[in-house]
Amino acid sequence: MADDEIILSEMSDDELVQQMHDDLYDGLKEEIEEGTNILLERGWTPYDVLTKALVEGMRIVGEDFRDGILFVPEVLMSANAMKAGMFILRPLLIATGAPKLGKMVIGTVKGDIHDIGKNLVGMMMEGAGFDVIDLGINNPVEKYIEAIEREQPDILGMSALLTTTMPYMKVVIDTMTEKGIRDDFIVLVGGAPLNEEFGKAVGADAYCRDAAVAVETAKELIKRRHNRLAAGG
Numbered sequence: 001m002a003d004d005e006i007i008l009s010e011m012s013d014d015e016l017v018q019q020m021h022d023d024l025y026d027g028l029k030e031e032i033e034e035g036t037n038i039l040l041e042r043g044w045t046p047y048d049v050l051t052k053a054l055v056e057g058m059r060i061v062g063e064d065f066r067d068g069i070l071f072v073p074e075v076l077m078s079a080n081a082m083k084a085g086m087f088i089l090r091p092l093l094i095a096t097g098a099p100k101l102g103k104m105v106i107g108t109v110k111g112d113i114h115d116i117g118k119n120l121v122g123m124m125m126e127g128a129g130f131d132v133i134d135l136g137i138n139n140p141v142e143k144y145i146e147a148i149e150r151e152q153p154d155i156l157g158m159s160a161l162l163t164t165t166m167p168y169m170k171v172v173i174d175t176m177t178e179k180g181i182r183d184d185f186i187v188l189v190g191g192a193p194l195n196e197e198f199g200k201a202v203g204a205d206a207y208c209r210d211a212a213v214a215v216e217t218a219k220e221l222i223k224r225r226h227n228r229l230a231a232g233g
């Protein structure tokens, strides 16, 4: 079938999700926007659209990028299509009316321009009731320190998608330690190449595999912190 004969709204949910994976792969922004809207109109939760249609589509893109089948310009188009879908979902994900739980400063580390995962964590945290200050990409240690001193958040989140940039998280945490402010903040780290062991090694409070885990971990660590403060230290 030629592309112009494909009518997204006439597809079953399964077919549409499959088609969206293909459209994300092909970097078709408008089709992703249309598919996102159709699934929402059909009563899908924003979270399901995000994880099943968009994040899963990006996972497939990632595999073919790794295997040398897709290249940077193509992946950039996929990323832009994904962002267009996320743009539609964002207000829905953050407007949950959840009570305020705290504040988070989040940013991608120096040398790294990947921001989809970070943005997604930011959106989910906002939806869970956190105020989120997003520092964007390519952040040197000074930017993190300045932001946490200014904003006094409960949580600092750092994202890295490259094995070459992830060690920079230790630079930031070590600087916090030198300044005597490390324990004033909960530090969460994430990004595809990280793991729990790495999180421990750099001195973070936790590594979170995805945005849902980030929300749960943040809530749990904030609760523990409040209990500790209430107990007098």
Ligand code: B12
Binding pocket: 055, 058, 059, 061, 062, 063, 065, 066, 067, 072, 073, 075, 076, 079, 106, 111, 112, 113, 114, 115, 116, 117, 118, 120, 121, 156, 157, 158, 159, 160, 161, 162, 163, 164, 188, 189, 190, 191, 192, 193, 207, 208, 209, 210, 211, 212, 214
């Ligand atoms: C999209 C993408 C790009 C896009 C980025 C667009 C953008 N605006 O982000 C573009 C095309 C620009 C790009 C560029 C490059 N990329 Co790239 N990219 C990817 C790709 C395919 C997907 C990443 C993504 O968005 N995933 C979807 C999101 C939802 O997942 P996520 O980021 O993992 O985030 C989730 C969790 O990790 C976690 N999380 C993430 N951050 C945080 C933060 C906190 C605080 C917490 C708690 C949790 C958390 O929660 C998120 C949501 O659930 C990955 C493949 C992969 N397997 O990851 C490669 C990948 C990361 N890229 C790679 C490479 C090599 C590059 C380039 C160096 C390529 C080049 N030759 O130029 C450049 C680097 C430029 C730079 N200096 O940063 C490699 C890295 C290999 C390595 N070992 O380091 C990968 C793994 C691909 C591969 N296998 O080769 N890339």
